[in-house]
């Protein structure tokens with residue numbers, strides 16, 4: 001799969017990892033549909049020029065995402081959508097019990113699962129439908145879906161039950177989705193980032209960020225969003241990558 005002259009849809013494109021993916025793909029000659037809940041996609045789209053199309057929408061909404069994929073199909077033209085890089089998501093922290101031993105509220109857990117897991121499934125099913133009817137390229141390839149998990153799927157910390165479960169679900173869907181979509185020539189991959197320097201991570205205090213950076217074997221710094229984007233590009237272009245989850249974390253294992 002080539003990046004240049006193909007059209008990709010990137011969710012979470014207004015910020016952090018998604019924004020870096022959108023910029024890199026456009027730099028390499030692609031057209032990109034920028035999907036995000038935030039109105040910041042409009043400004044980003046203007047700055048990126050005619051190769052970008054801003055589409056505001058909620059990844060958990062079947063109707064909104066169906067409409068966005070319809071706009072993406074028109075934007076992509078006859079060649080159709082070649083890939084989706086799904087980066088939209090939220091981080092959440094919440095223990096099972098509060099300080100007095102009372103059980104936590106169920107709504108916060110359900111909301112994280114809804115956005116990170118159900119939202120991923122929603123995007124994936126529409127992406128598959130959009131790409132299944134494309135004319136096949138080299139070796140019958142029609143498209144690629146890249147989801148975003150987290151190392152929390154494997155090394156969840158205290159307070160991460162909801163976040164870890166949501167990302168473990170993303171990990172769990174990779175292989176069955178790749179197996180199902182193989183008959184259409186559509187690959188499915190996931191990236192499990194470690195700790196990356198994005199607005200999401202800016203929410204944690206700087207001392208905590210420094211401690212996290214120090215615990216990364218090498219390089220001893222937070223990941224840069226363009227390093228995530230580089231891996232997304234490599235997954236798009238390497239046809240043997242399929243049904244797998246790649247940790248991108250400098251070797252960190254969370255305690």
Ligand SMILES: NC(=O)c1ccc[n+]([C@@H]2O[C@H](COP(=O)([O-])OP(=O)(O)OC[C@H]3O[C@@H](n4cnc5c(N)ncnc54)[C@H](O)[C@@H]3O)[C@@H](O)[C@H]2O)c1
Nearest residue numbers: 012014015016017037058059088089150193195196198200
């Ligand atoms: N930054 C990290 O260290 C890190 C580590 C592991 C995993 N991740 C995962 O990477 C992904 C991107 O994270 P980031 O650091 O770029 O975060 P970010 O907060 O900078 O960007 C996330 C984007 O997703 C959008 N979004 C959130 N909910 C949405 C919804 N319902 N519909 C549409 N858009 C929505 C937000 O508006 C935002 O623009 C997330 O799934 C996150 O869990 C990040």
